[in-house]
Amino acid sequence: MSAIEETEHGHGHNKNLAHHFDTLEQQHEANTLGMWAFLLTEVLFFGGLFAAYTVYRYKYSAVFEEASNLLDITLGAVNTAILIGSSLTMALAVRNSQLGNSTKTGHWLVLTIIFGMGFLGVKYFEWKHDYDIHLMPGKNFFHWQFAKKAKEIHTKEHSHRLPGPQDGVLKDDDPSLGVKARLESEQARLFYLLYFCMTSLHALHMVVGFGIIGVIAWKAYSGVFSPDYYTPVEIIGLYWHFVDIVWIFLFPLLYLLGAHLGH
Amino acid sequence: MSGQQQPIHQPASLQSYFIVFTILMVLTAITVYAGFQNYGVWNTPVALGIAVIKAALVILIFMHALHSPPTTWLVILASIFFLAIMLGMTLSDYMSRGMIT
Amino acid sequence: MSQLELKSGVTHAEQAHEVHEKPNYLNHDHSVMSWLYTLDHKRIGILYLVSITAMFILGGIMAALVRVELSTPKGDFLTADTYNKSFTAHGVIMLFFFLIPSIPAVMGNFALPLMIGARDVAFPRLNLLSYYLYALGAGIGMVALLYGGVDTGWTFYTPYSSTYSNSYVTVMAVGLFCIGFSSILTGLNFVVTVHRMRCPGLTWFRLPLFIWAIYATSVVQLLGTPVIAITLALLGVERTLGVGIFDPRLGGDPVLFQHMFWFYSHPAVYIMILPSLGLISEVIATFSRKNVFGYKIIALSSVTIAVFGFIVWAHHMFTTGISPYAAMVFSFLTFSVAIPSGIKVFTWLATMYKGAISFETPMIYGIAFIGLFTIGGVTGLYLSTLGMDIHLHDTYFVVAHFHYIMVGGAILGFMAGLHFWWPKITGRMYSDFWGKLGAGIIFIGFNFTFFPQFILGYLGMPRRYHEYPEELQLLNVMSSAGATILAIGYTLPLIYLTHSFFWGEKAGKNPWGATTLDWTATDSPPSPHNFDQIPVVTEEPYHFERKEAGVVSH
Numbered sequence: 001m002s003a004i005e006e007t008e009h010g011h012g013h014n015k016n017l018a019h020h021f022d023t024l025e026q027q028h029e030a031n032t033l034g035m036w037a038f039l040l041t042e043v044l045f046f047g048g049l050f051a052a053y054t055v056y057r058y059k060y061s062a063v064f065e066e067a068s069n070l071l072d073i074t075l076g077a078v079n080t081a082i083l084i085g086s087s088l089t090m091a092l093a094v095r096n097s098q099l100g101n102s103t104k105t106g107h108w109l110v111l112t113i114i115f116g117m118g119f120l121g122v123k124y125f126e127w128k129h130d131y132d133i134h135l136m137p138g139k140n141f142f143h144w145q146f147a148k149k150a151k152e153i154h155t156k157e158h159s160h161r162l163p164g165p166q167d168g169v170l171k172d173d174d175p176s177l178g179v180k181a182r183l184e185s186e187q188a189r190l191f192y193l194l195y196f197c198m199t200s201l202h203a204l205h206m207v208v209g210f211g212i213i214g215v216i217a218w219k220a221y222s223g224v225f226s227p228d229y230y231t232p233v234e235i236i237g238l239y240w241h242f243v244d245i246v247w248i249f250l251f252p253l254l255y256l257l258g259a260h261l262g263h
Numbered sequence: 264m265s266g267q268q269q270p271i272h273q274p275a276s277l278q279s280y281f282i283v284f285t286i287l288m289v290l291t292a293i294t295v296y297a298g299f300q301n302y303g304v305w306n307t308p309v310a311l312g313i314a315v316i317k318a319a320l321v322i323l324i325f326m327h328a329l330h331s332p333p334t335t336w337l338v339i340l341a342s343i344f345f346l347a348i349m350l351g352m353t354l355s356d357y358m359s360r361g362m363i364t
Numbered sequence: 365m366s367q368l369e370l371k372s373g374v375t376h377a378e379q380a381h382e383v384h385e386k387p388n389y390l391n392h393d394h395s396v397m398s399w400l401y402t403l404d405h406k407r408i409g410i411l412y413l414v415s416i417t418a419m420f421i422l423g424g425i426m427a428a429l430v431r432v433e434l435s436t437p438k439g440d441f442l443t444a445d446t447y448n449k450s451f452t453a454h455g456v457i458m459l460f461f462f463l464i465p466s467i468p469a470v471m472g473n474f475a476l477p478l479m480i481g482a483r484d485v486a487f488p489r490l491n492l493l494s495y496y497l498y499a500l501g502a503g504i505g506m507v508a509l510l511y512g513g514v515d516t517g518w519t520f521y522t523p524y525s526s527t528y529s530n531s532y533v534t535v536m537a538v539g540l541f542c543i544g545f546s547s548i549l550t551g552l553n554f555v556v557t558v559h560r561m562r563c564p565g566l567t568w569f570r571l572p573l574f575i576w577a578i579y580a581t582s583v584v585q586l587l588g589t590p591v592i593a594i595t596l597a598l599l600g601v602e603r604t605l606g607v608g609i610f611d612p613r614l615g616g617d618p619v620l621f622q623h624m625f626w627f628y629s630h631p632a633v634y635i636m637i638l639p640s641l642g643l644i645s646e647v648i649a650t651f652s653r654k655n656v657f658g659y660k661i662i663a664l665s666s667v668t669i670a671v672f673g674f675i676v677w678a679h680h681m682f683t684t685g686i687s688p689y690a691a692m693v694f695s696f697l698t699f700s701v702a703i704p705s706g707i708k709v710f711t712w713l714a715t716m717y718k719g720a721i722s723f724e725t726p727m728i729y730g731i732a733f734i735g736l737f738t739i740g741g742v743t744g745l746y747l748s749t750l751g752m753d754i755h756l757h758d759t760y761f762v763v764a765h766f767h768y769i770m771v772g773g774a775i776l777g778f779m780a781g782l783h784f785w786w787p788k789i790t791g792r793m794y795s796d797f798w799g800k801l802g803a804g805i806i807f808i809g810f811n812f813t814f815f816p817q818f819i820l821g822y823l824g825m826p827r828r829y830h831e832y833p834e835e836l837q838l839l840n841v842m843s844s845a846g847a848t849i850l851a852i853g854y855t856l857p858l859i860y861l862t863h864s865f866f867w868g869e870k871a872g873k874n875p876w877g878a879t880t881l882d883w884t885a886t887d888s889p890p891s892p893h894n895f896d897q898i899p900v901v902t903e904e905p906y907h908f909e910r911k912e913a914g915v916v917s918h
Contacts, residue, residue, distance in 0.1 A: 020561075022486035022898075029332065030486045030560040036338040037552045041590040043342040047349055048594030048624055054350050054608065056356055073295065080291050088284040091325045098274040139606030186608065186615030193607055197598070234327075241325045245318045251291075251865050252310035256298030260306060334559055345587050348674055353623045356678065356690035 016229040019245075028231045035235040039242045042205075046246055049201065053194050055188075063187035068257035070151050072126060072134065076255035079122050080247065086115030087244040093220075094237040097230035102223045105233060109217035112240065116206050117125065123203060130192070132162060137193040144172050144185035195254055202250060205243050212236050272330065289318050332340045387851065388791065388889040401594070403488035408495050409473035409788070412465055415495075416828040417858075419502060426454035431813075433842040437837050439830040447830035448515035449531065454626065455518030456536065461502050463774055464632065467639035469550050471781045472578045475791060476554060478882035478890060481563025481574050481899045486556040496551035497833075508535040517828060519629070522610035522621040526602040534603050537596040544593045547635075551585030555580055562822070563881070565901035569660060572880045572905050575651075576663040577642020580670035582830030584631045584638070587674065592628035619684055626677035634673040637769055638666060640777020641708055644730050647780050650714045650878045651727035652719025656905040658711045665704035672701045679748050682766040683757045691750055699749035705741050709734060724876070725799030729780035732807045736772025736831050740765060743818065758828075761821025764814045772810060779803070779857065786861065788876050788882060792868030798860040806853035812846025850871060880905050 014024060057064050064249040079246050092109035117240060129138060133150040134143035149163040163169050170177055172185035219225070267350055294313040323329045328339060389406045395700040399407060415587020427818055433441045442450060473491065477484055485491050503849040508514060514536045516525040525533050558579045562571070571579075599610050599621070610621040649656045656662060678686055678694040683777040721727070746752050756762060787793055816839040821827075825836055830838065885899040 005298060018488075019893075020482065020486075020488065026560060030556050032331075033334055033338070033559055034487060034552060034556045035489075036335050037555050038588055040338050040342045041548050041552070041586050042645070043346055043589035044349070044587055045594050047346045048591045048598075050346075050621060051349050051591075051624060051627075052598070054354055055357055055617065055623075058354060060615075073298070077295050080287060084284065085289065087287075087321060087325055088280060091280045092277075095274045095277070095280070098272065105292045137605065137607045142607070156318050183615070189607065189608070190615050193609060197601065235691075238326050241321050244325075245321055248317045248321070249311075249314050252294055252298065252314055256294065256310055259295075259298035260301040262299075341583075341587070345674060349591065349627055352675065352678070352690075353620075353627075355693070356619075356623070356686045358687075359689040360687040362687065362689060 012200055014222075014229075024228055028234075031231045032238070035238045039238065042242060046201065048200070049194065049198050050249075053198070056190050056194065057257075060187040060190065063113075063184050064191050065258035065261060066184075067188040067191035068254060069259070069261055070133075070147055071255050072129070073255050073259060075122055075126055076251055079119050080251045081097060082122070083118045083244050083247050086112045086119070087241055090237050090240045094230070094233050097220065097225045097233040098227060100227045102220050102225055104226060105230075106217045106220035107235075109220060109233075113210050113213055113217070116210060120203060120206060123199065127196075127199075130196075135192050137189045137196060140230055142185070142189045142192065143169075144188045145169050145174075145177070145181075147188075168215050198250055198254070202243065202246055205246070209221070209236070209240055209243060219246075272327070275324065275327070275330075279324055283320050287317055287320060366429050375486070386887065386891060388887065389892045390791070390889050392661045393894050401490055401492070402482070405473045405477050405485050405488065405491060406789075406890060406894075408491050409863050411468050411495055412469040412473060412498070415499065415502065416462050416466055416470065416697050419457055419661050420854075423454055423457035423462055424854065426450050426457060427847065428851065430454060431844040431847040433830050434832070434840050437832050437834045437840075442830060443831050445515060448517075448828070451828060452514050452517050453509055456505065456514065456540075456725070458770075458810060459518055459632070459636075460540055461505060461560070463636040463770060464543070464638070465498055465550070465780060466774070466778050467643065468547075468554070468578060468581055468635065469494075471574075471639065471643065471778075472550070472554055472581075475882050476557060476575065476578055477784060478788075478886055478894055479575055479880050479896065480558065480561060480566055481881050481885065481901065482557060482561035483895070483898075485553045485895050486561055490549050491553055494546045494553065497542050497546035497549065500740060501539045501544075501546060503537060504539030504542060505536060508532040508539060511535070519625065520596070521625075522599065522602070522616075522618045523612065526599055526609075526897050527611050527613075528667050534600050541593055541596055543551055544589045544596075547585050548589045548593075551582035551589070554582040555586060557583075563901060566881075569663070570901055570904050573645035573656065573659070573662055573666075574639070574642040575827065577638050577645070577666045580666040581635050581638045583667075584635050584670050584673060584838065588628040588631040588635070592632075595624040595628070599789050615724070619681065619686065622681050622684060623678070627674070627681045630677040630680065631670075631673040633766075633769065634669055636774040637777075638669060640665060640733065640738075640774050640781075641669075643777050643781040643784070644712065644717075646709075646878075646880070647726045647730040647784055648734075649906045650784075650876050651724060651730070652721050652906065653908045654715060654719035654879065655904075655908065656711065657708075657714035657717075659904065659906070661707055662711050665707045668704040669701065672697070672704065676701060676748075680749060682753045695748055695750045702741065702745060709738055709741075723800075725794075725796055725803055726780045726784040726876075728800050728803040729776050729783060732803065733773060733780060736768055736807075736810070739774055740768030743768065756821060758826055759821035760817040760825045760827055763827050764817035766813045767817070771814070776806070776810075779806070782857070782861075784876070787871030788886075788888050788890070790865050790868070791830055791871055791887075792864050793871045793875060794860050794864035794868055798856060800862070802853055802856035805849060805856065809846050809849030809851070809853045813843050814846070816842045816846075820871035847873075877908070879908060 017024055021030065088109045089112045093105050093112060094128060095102040096102075096108060133147045134141060135147050136142065146163055146169050149167055149169050153159060153161055153163060153167070173182050213236055216236055220233070290313050294310060297309050297313065298306075322339065328335055381510070389404055399411070402408060402411075429442060429590045430447070433439065439447070450734070476482075511532050514529070514531045514533055516529050516531070516533060520537070522535065558571075558575060558719055601607070601610050602611065602616075608616035610616045611616050612618055645656060645662055647785075676694060676698040678690060679698045682691050682695070743761070747756055747762060747765060783799055785796070820836055820839050820843075823836065825832055873888055875885075875888075876883065878884070881899055886894055
């Protein structure tokens, strides 16, 4: 009977409590579990890509290492640091919301978005470079010989010059290169296909995150959250840390694969 | 609103967040350094091992898994278990194909 | 009013009278908008019911096209191309647009909060979003069909689907992507609801068995569906960009597609059958008026089936060039699924043994289910035997096997559930005579349709061809004739249930004398907020002798 009375009286008292929950704590536990369960599906969602990566990495390990060597490790490492930084700011935002510091929560959330945008800014320049040297895996666009030549020029001449006619870059399927080179081009393209799918799916998650964090920051500034109601900050925090974890795995798997081959 | 102001969960200490952040940064540096070394077949295990430690720190401290109810742990373990099944059993097919000619 | 309800001595007549006056979830607001924007789990369940019925009819028409074509050996009714599109449409509609949301989204939405004493699911808005994602996905699928359809089969095997097919594969993939997310959100909602919304006293081992089954199903939805989503996304990328993820000409691996596809699609079979298994446990217990035999082992076998479902997927790929060693492991694991399934069958039989069985319509469906599910399951063991599968792979034996599971199992389970909860959903009874007649016709029609297909497959008739050798015509005609009977059987419930909805006699709170909260603690139809008072559970479900009066101990 006591449970019934709680139900009857719990209503109306708190505008943050939805009608079908009995207590704020029950609501908090349900919402966080909901986010964890969502992250479970996200693990398997990215997991599909990781499965494809694992299989092709196993089948074409030598070429995957070669292909990975064309990515810029410095930018990748900087981005890893930026994203870990944004995870820290997010953790601090959650902590402040638990303590009831609404304005500070808002500040840390905004800082998280700024870090995230910094990450995507770096990513933009990486993608732009990959596009310039024809590593984007489109039909008749991906050009492995061209990309390798660009890398060679960069190492030898220390310039960002793109290969021109004087460099004599052959098409990937040029008969004089032989079957082996054509297979190498196909396998490198698979690496870059997975690279783009994984990084762009990751970036998409960040963009979605910006939107939600923005709304929650705005709510924080208007003082909605209190020590007994900070669930939205907590669950967007979980989401953002998950995005960070995905990158923690993507960085070594994509960027560091061929580092030991030397530049 | 004013009735119950104590938080649903006690926040973790500020210190713990900064310690974890520092460890994550150091591990990132280590993983980059290790990437340039050639450990032969151990290249990938080393890289993944460091990544797993980093992910574990984020999950335990930043995501508060350490102080979460058992259900959260169930979800985390289920993610790892089923991801391992998908990757492991798929790969077992590819790896055992060479065993017969 | 609520004080009155608490008195346990209210007679049935008084209850029925009260139902008439109290607002319920159906009549408290009649406007169209109140249905389209509803957050009430019961109304969302009804929205699903209407939608999947439409999809079922459409999928049935596609099956009719296939069966008419196959009644003669020559391809004289449909061209090969149209035939391919018909069976693909049949498969896609029936599996993704009908079966996946059938019991979880209709019965689960309606009954789950009622059975666990909750006012709603944990996330009502997410629930409505899930419905609209389903509607959007189905709509996109219909666009793909209207523009000419898809001819790849429901399995979308690459490289045919990614490189060669000229049909609307990408559009269909987008539709299925939406449906997938709808399914994920429903699963997520149910998992959280079962964990966090149970009423006081309702511990895990006091949950009705349907809840265990729907919980296991939801876990499968959460774990499997994202993988098919990303697989279809990669398929779309491959088709639009012309790059090879799965196309062997471009360095890809088509077998990888099959691995990823079946990682979802085998567990998806359990999304369809598991809720039926749980539902049948409810029906068998209720109409045997006896506590279920082996409650805990039935509950845990649902979870076991869900987990085992994830480690057997490559048994669909024995002939597609996977390694013999992996094939042996997958074959062995597939056999092990028979253990929890067998446990269920035997516990149902043990529950019925010496029970006070009454043969009302849901029970007829329930008994039919046990027989057909057993045949479907045992023939599955033939197929999981490596050597046998080489002979039977992609023949009508496989078609018959999975129809025994999907139709004989999942759909009969759905029918049992629909007839079981119909008085609760609408507050009205249907004609038991017509109900039993319909069940009988469906049973006869079903066996006539699909049993000959076992023989056809054993004789070597491959699936997915619109022509066949003349000597197989007799069995094919039998199958087509059976399909006609089956169609009549399906039409009957549509008629008598519609009739009952408007003119059926009032059902009263608990017409079957069931013991779970959905029957004992709510009116028929339930009030908009389910319970006047949140019930408190003090004992295990299915104690029939003590709950005869239909009263919960408060």
